[in-house]
Amino acid sequence: MVRRIQPEPFRIKMVEPVSIPDKAQREEALKRGHFNLFGLRSEDVYIDLLTDSGTGAMSKQQWAALMRGDEAYAGATSFYALKEAVKDILGFDYVIPCHQGRAAENVTFGALVKPGDRIPFNMPFDTTRAHIFNVGAEPVDCVIDEAYDPAKYHPFKGNVDIAKLEKAIQTYGVERIPLIMVTITNNSGGGQPVSLANLREVRKVADKYGIPLFLDAARMAENAYFIKTREEACKDMSVAEILKACMDCADAITVSAKKDPLVNIGGLVCTRTEDLYYKILPRVILFEGFATYGGLAGRDLECLAQGLREMVQEDYLSHRIAQVAYLGDLLDEAGVPFVKPTGGHAIFIDAAAFLPHIPQKYYPADVLGVEVYREGAVRGIGLGALAFATEDEATGEIVYPKLELFRLAINRRTYTNSHMEYVAETIINVYKRRDSIRYGLKVDFAPAAKGLHHFLAHLSPVSL
DSSP states (O other), X not given: OOOOOOOOSSOOXXXXXXXXXXXXXXXXXXXXXXXXXXXXXXXXXXXXXXXXXXXXXXXXXXXXXXXXXXXXXXXXXXXXXHHHHHHHHTOOSEEEEESSHHHHHHHHHHHHOOTTOEEEESOOOHHHHHHHHHTTOEEEXXXXXXXXXXXXXXXXXXXXXXXXXXXXXXHHXXXXXXXXEEESSBTTTTSBOOOHHHHHHHHHHHHHHTOOEEEEOTTHHHHHHHHHHXXXXXXXSOHHHHHHHHHTTOSEEEEETTSTTOOSSOEEEEESSHHHHHHHHHHHHHHTOOTTTTTOOHHHHHHHHHHHHHTTOHHHHHHHHHHHHHHHHHHHHTTOOBOSSOOSSEEEEEHHHHSTTSOGGGOHHHHHHHHHHHHHSEEOEEESHHHHOEEOTTTOOEEOOSOOEXXXXXXXXXXXXXXXXXXXXXXXXHHHTGGGOOEEEEEEEOOSSTTTHHHHOEEEEEEX
């Protein structure tokens, strides 16, 4: 087929040399990293799609903003530049900077959640789940059933199932649910968006029971772009208008600014009310820094203020989403199974369908990651049993996740479409020899912290 490749809405002004390590070097890197792709060094990798978090390229306006950084401990002008950008783009009056997204989760859940609580979600991501576990609470998945079928098309597979949400509230009781949280886009389910109509329905439920609604808004601009292109009622709205409408549904948001806001470090908690702001703020001072810098340098605050404005530029977003879709098209032509439709920030390969002969207890998503790295020095990350399996406290049995995915997260404004073609070729080559992959992985070491062991696990191959 003839493809229309959308040209980049930017020019390359600086280059970072990279090279492809040879096969022997790749094999040694795997052994040194204990077959966990988190254990690879940067120089071991040619194209690094481990994460889209903090790995993008900043604009010349952002680099210029670095020089405006006010490094005052309290009351820095850079904080007020950020506060103004948040108000203009997101509509929140109260802004708490943090050093990154998991810091925003730490201060939020640590301040508002107590042991025994339940937090209804669509689907939380790994560190979000781990923070909830860390305070003695449990997340409750309320995503629509379509999210669990990688091959099924649904324009908003990140949507909350309202009936499941109601059931969760009625089952656990309002007194045990300090907040509802919706992740936009839904990372654990394949980078799938949530519709504006669905957010408004969740808002109604939250109002019905008097429960605050939070958004995990790391990829909020991508979510707004999908709403514009997939939700009929919003097609004539700008992305900026849609984003503001989404934010209007929430009492507060947590943000990893290392995603859509286009910076290499930073996070936010934004609240609608002063009361909620002051419930969270003391913990920021305890763990992050003073209220007006929150663990960030003034120059980082300035870059973030600029990035918030750039993230809603529609020419940038159009190219961003199209580049991910281009990689998906290449894989689809070769029959590689992945979560459809293509998500916003990544391709999520269905490792269970790619390697159906490897039982989930042997971590097929992570086996696939090892093989993709072996093939072409491309790094992604497994998001399956190793990341999300839990132990049933009553029976001691392992409960495996419904999805076994291998994620290729595309860095923002970083790689070209030629790089996407190389990634596709690498994965297709592995797919052609998939039947010959006759091993699994076992855990030799993992830290005891619930929800975090996949970051630091030592793995080794086991023949099947």
